[in-house]
Amino acid sequence: MPPAIVVDGLHKRYKRTVALDGLSFEVPAGALTGFLGPNGAGKTTTFRSLLGLTRPDAGRMEVLGMKVGPDTAAIVKRLGAVVEEPGLVKGLNGRDNLRVAALTLGRGAERINETLEFVGLTDAADRRVDGYSKGMKQRLALGAALLGDPDLLFLDEPLDGLDPAGQAQIKLKLRELAQQGKTVVVSSHNLSDVETLADHVIVINRGKLVSSGSLDALLGRSGFRVVVEPLADAGRILTAAGLNNTVMDGALIVEAEEGSLISRALAGGGLFPSELVRQSARLEHVFLELTGGS
Ligand SMILES: Nc1ncnc2c1ncn2[C@@H]1O[C@H](COP(=O)(O)OP(=O)(O)O)[C@@H](O)[C@H]1O
Ligand SMILES: [Mg+2]
Structure with a gap:
């Protein structure tokens, strides 16, 4: 859709x-x-x-x-x-x-x-x-x-x-x-x-996007932080492969059980990440950061 x-x-x-x-x-x-x-x-x-x-x-x-x-x-x-x-x-x-x-x-x-x-x-x-x-x-x-x-x-x-x-x-x-x-x-x-x-x-x-994605991805359930260019293409490839993902701080936070699922999907689309590490991105963390802890 x-x-x-x-x-x-x-x-x-x-x-x-x-x-x-x-x-x-x-x-x-x-x-x-x-x-x-x-x-x-x-x-x-x-x-x-x-x-x-x-x-x-x-x-x-x-x-x-x-x-x-x-x-x-x-x-x-x-x-x-x-x-x-x-x-x-x-x-x-x-x-x-x-x-x-x-x-x-x-x-x-x-x-x-x-x-x-x-x-x-x-x-x-x-x-x-x-x-x-x-x-x-x-x-x-x-x-x-x-x-x-x-x-x-x-x-x-x-x-x-x-x-x-x-x-x-x-x-x-x-x-x-x-x-x-x-x-x-x-x-x-x-x-x-x-x-x-x-x-x-x-x-x-401040009038800019900080983060967007499914709530599950933002809450960092089995998430990986993936640095890859171009980010938007990578996001589309991963979504098409059934992997929920969200943009955060110039990287993608991707929901997956195994990192290999991510690298395989990206490679299939001709993209290779420069960084792929396990990371949980709590929404609270994102929000506290963007509001300066208030
Ligand atoms: N009609 C307006 N004239 C001048 N400044 C405005 C006007 N509307 C909004 N702003 C300013 O634009 C910024 C964004 O406001 P707004 O969209 O209302 O934010 P939010 O709804 O997220 O609280 C704020 O700094 C606000 O003061
Ligand atoms: Mg308002």
Whole structure:
């Protein structure tokens, strides 16, 4: 399956702040991807760029096989998003908020009841939203994003500020959506959110990619550190050979029982590593390093 999102060399500068500094990554289709980075890393700017809400200074973006820019209108029809504060009308009840969202979207009104059911708000649907807990508001915003039955969902820090019960409810829903075959991208500045939720992880800092790959590979289960050029070709060869791999610090971390499986696959593609050593790359280690231990 082609990737759901391709971001290549994205740059964005706000006056004196460089928000995105050559950011490149891919998001696999049909998985739950955690988009992890400390505050200010560029997560929201990336989402806004992918949604066509902000225009990057340079770089290429593809979403669901379409180019952001020329095809943005077609893309927006196939995605749902909650970026920054959910845009809810506090004086209206939950159901009327979804009616407003369906009107804005131009469709989805027939899905309001099932959507309320899915996000667990059927009983609260006739209550005003200003009496909702933060978790209920977040679930209602998720419902609004789901009205158009999107293939791709962007959620910016959906777990932020929720109590453990509220977080668990959202996580359950996000997993269900991924199981339905939707591509779900969830940003967070919190390592444990991502560690307990995502199949795939992208770590960014200061507008650059730090690391990306399957959660298992990032957690370093039977991993090898492989230095080989060109890295991207090596990654593709190893993936085709069924070996999960992730880019980290100019090398690949590859999941395999034996190092010989890696060298054989690479040799088959005409590549020979200059270094191949056993290494575990704990996500925690990666994250502490990139956030300077804070
Ligand atoms: N509209 C804006 N004007 C000026 N600077 C901004 C704006 N939006 C974001 N930034 C800056 O860009 C950087 C990345 O921000 P952001 O994408 O919001 O990061 P994150 O969502 O990972 O916390 C930060 O330094 C932030 O202060
Ligand atoms: Mg943000």
